[in-house]
Amino acid sequence: MARPESRYVCGTCGAASLRWEGQCRSCGGWNTLVETVVERARAVPRKAVAAPAVVALNEIAAHDTERLAIGLREVDRVLGGGLVPGSLVLLGGEPGIGKSTLVLAVCGRVVAASAGRVLYTSGEESAGQLHLRAIRLGLAQSEHIDVLAETSVERIVAAAEASAPALLVVDSIQTLTTDDLEGPAGSVGQVRAAAARLQAYAKENAVPVLLVGHVTKDGTLAGPKTLEHVVDVVLTLEGERFSGLRLLRSAKNRFGSTEEVGVFEMAGTGLIEVADPGGAFLETDSLGSPGVAVAATLEGSRPLLVEVQALVAPQVHGSPRRTAAGLDAQRLALLIAVLGRRAGLNLASHDVYASIVGGLTVEEPAIDLPLALALASALRDRPLAPGTVACGEIGLTGELRPINGLSRRLREAARLGFTRAIVPRNAGRGEETDQTGLTLVRVGSLREAIAAALVDRPRDEERGRVSEVAVRVGSES
Ligand code: TYD
Numbered sequence: 001m002a003r004p005e006s007r008y009v010c011g012t013c014g015a016a017s018l019r020w021e022g023q024c025r026s027c028g029g030w031n032t033l034v035e036t037v038v039e040r041a042r043a044v045p046r047k048a049v050a051a052p053a054v055v056a057l058n059e060i061a062a063h064d065t066e067r068l069a070i071g072l073r074e075v076d077r078v079l080g081g082g083l084v085p086g087s088l089v090l091l092g093g094e095p096g097i098g099k100s101t102l103v104l105a106v107c108g109r110v111v112a113a114s115a116g117r118v119l120y121t122s123g124e125e126s127a128g129q130l131h132l133r134a135i136r137l138g139l140a141q142s143e144h145i146d147v148l149a150e151t152s153v154e155r156i157v158a159a160a161e162a163s164a165p166a167l168l169v170v171d172s173i174q175t176l177t178t179d180d181l182e183g184p185a186g187s188v189g190q191v192r193a194a195a196a197r198l199q200a201y202a203k204e205n206a207v208p209v210l211l212v213g214h215v216t217k218d219g220t221l222a223g224p225k226t227l228e229h230v231v232d233v234v235l236t237l238e239g240e241r242f243s244g245l246r247l248l249r250s251a252k253n254r255f256g257s258t259e260e261v262g263v264f265e266m267a268g269t270g271l272i273e274v275a276d277p278g279g280a281f282l283e284t285d286s287l288g289s290p291g292v293a294v295a296a297t298l299e300g301s302r303p304l305l306v307e308v309q310a311l312v313a314p315q316v317h318g319s320p321r322r323t324a325a326g327l328d329a330q331r332l333a334l335l336i337a338v339l340g341r342r343a344g345l346n347l348a349s350h351d352v353y354a355s356i357v358g359g360l361t362v363e364e365p366a367i368d369l370p371l372a373l374a375l376a377s378a379l380r381d382r383p384l385a386p387g388t389v390a391c392g393e394i395g396l397t398g399e400l401r402p403i404n405g406l407s408r409r410l411r412e413a414a415r416l417g418f419t420r421a422i423v424p425r426n427a428g429r430g431e432e433t434d435q436t437g438l439t440l441v442r443v444g445s446l447r448e449a450i451a452a453a454l455v456d457r458p459r460d461e462e463r464g465r466v467s468e469v470a471v472r473v474g475s476e477s
Pocket residue numbers: 093094095096097098099100101102133136137266267268269270271
């Protein structure tokens with residue numbers, strides 16, 4: 001069968017070229033040409049188009065939107081209650097983070113709920129490799145999971161149409177090719193065409209399709225930003241590869257909130273759900289050291305206590321370094337400036353490193369205050385008072401701004417054994433913040449917050465521990 005004609009079309013101006021070129025000859029844009037199938041318009045007489053039937057909104061049957069609940073609570077929570085039939089869900093994440101493990105576990109749950117068969121297609125692993133993973137997850141005996149090692153999207157769709165699964169999994173979208181295009185797997189044209197083909201399949205058959213997608217180092221979905229527009233839901237799995245905790249978030253969800261997170265732990269037998277993650281990101285060993293502050297954050301409706309660590313050191317050469325992990329680097333720079341101008345803590349000639357423990361990324365503004373306190377604590381080399389948590393946004397004048405959900409944050413902190421919270425003066429008005437059992441220290445400015453947070457000098461036992469370690473390290477060499 002002859003291959004349909006393809007052209008390289010500029011995504012900006014629409015100019016077509018026969019060959020791929022780095023720069024569009026028409027508009028001069030770089031890397032804008034994408035391989036596209038040429039569709040010849042058929043000469044259809046106008047009157048031949050029959051009017052399609054429309055449906056009144058209130059007459060759409062409820063079962064059309066019934067979801068396929070997966071039964072993995074953390075996944076269902078992020079999806080907003082399960083998979084919607086006919087929807088295209090993209091699961092992104094760095095290589096090795098656990099995407100294949102998670103989707104295989106999803107397959108296991110879907111068949112266990114006897115929702116029918118599941119088709120798992122892999123372009124990355126052979127059936128034998130999939131079997132090995134299934135053994136680890138305790139799914140090797142499942143007769144309802146069909147496996148297909150295949151990279152042609154046409155063959156995958158044919159297999160799905162033949163077996164009519166309750167769920168189709170494609171691992172990964174970057175390995176797929178369509179017969180219509182010549183470009184390599186993973187190129188923008190191929191990924192877009194494959195996704196469009198799978199979307200047509202999903203809609204026609206009302207089957208949810210779960211796509212796995214790789215994420216590049218800088219955190220974007222490799223190749224296709226366009227893919228994010230095609231799919232209905234974008235989930236991302238994140239975490240530090242070498243620590244156990246994983247977070248499932250949704251960056252886009254046409255059927256639910258994008259605020260919820262699911263928490264998992266990678267264990268020998270796959271990803272285990274962490275039902276009570278409130279304190280999962282705290283490392284008790286480092287609490288009480290200078291440069292460490294505990295933040296009471298809120299991820300969607302879920303309170304999480306996270307540890308912010310900061311290290312400041314006299315600048316070595318050139319301009320001072322500012323390194324942020326799990327935190328917004330711009331926000332860090334801004335807080336350093338506010339600390340210098342509004343709180344008398346000058347870090348202009350210091351290298352500054354700040355991170356969130358456990359591979360978590362925190363974006364909400366309430367992280368400002370704990371981050372600033374960690375920096376102050378590191379610079380002064382004085383720990384925060386024991387049992388203290390903090391949350392609050394900081395303005396450019398060093399004022400503390402209120403944040404949402406204060407009582408929920410405080411109750412979680414109290415539950416995990418914290419005794420004292422430093423919060424913005426105006427936060428939580430109208431909420432029942434007195435019932436939490438924490439001592440509330442309400443402050444109006446960053447300067448006040450620092451005064452309330454830092455203890456006078458490192459506690460003696462803390463010193464003892466540090467020198468003990470130093471002795472041990474010394475005796476080893
Ligand atoms: P994988 O799901 O293959 O990652 P991805 O598809 O995102 O590339 O999982 C990768 C890592 O997970 C791998 O390094 C081994 C580890 N792992 C476990 O620790 N326990 C398990 O039960 C499984 C299946 C994997």
